[in-house]
Amino acid sequence: MRSGSLILQLDTNAVRALIEARSGLLDALARDHRCCLSAVVAAEIRFGLSRLPASSRLHGLVGSFLASIEILPWTSRCADVYGPLRRDLESHGRPLACMDLLIATHALACDHTLVSADRAFHSVPQLSLIDWNELPAGND
Numbered sequence: 001m002r003s004g005s006l007i008l009q010l011d012t013n014a015v016r017a018l019i020e021a022r023s024g025l026l027d028a029l030a031r032d033h034r035c036c037l038s039a040v041v042a043a044e045i046r047f048g049l050s051r052l053p054a055s056s057r058l059h060g061l062v063g064s065f066l067a068s069i070e071i072l073p074w075t076s077r078c079a080d081v082y083g084p085l086r087r088d089l090e091s092h093g094r095p096l097a098c099m100d101l102l103i104a105t106h107a108l109a110c111d112h113t114l115v116s117a118d119r120a121f122h123s124v125p126q127l128s129l130i131d132w133n134e135l136p137a138g139n140d
Helices: 012-019 024-032 039-050 057-068 076-091 098-110 119-123
Strands: 007-010 034-038 070-072 113-115
Touching: 007 012, 007 024, 007 098, 012 024, 012 039, 012 057, 034 039, 034 098, 039 057, 039 070, 039 098, 076 098, 098 113, 098 119
Parallel strands: 007 034, 007 113, 034 070
Antiparallel strands: none
């Protein structure tokens, strides 16, 4: 059952953890809320797959996962958020890697909660973030 209006935008490491069933708490969170991906995350995942042999079983698992989840396009609204966010982070000495900045921008522009274990996202002001490595045991 999906609860509330909380929309979870999954980062690449959260997708990997879900596919590999590494966190029952993350699995439960994903079952209970609407989940989506930024097209930027889908691109990162496709790049990772391109480095594996075509015979890898991950191709099928990842392909099925990507076919089953909403992938959001990066829009002009995202571009509007990107410029000021990048300027703010850089002016405070907290720049993000390019892809991380695009992912954070997308979550902010859509007013989604980003799900990631990447600590770099903690430096993004006003980003709603769930670190799936820090989920409390009571959520399982």
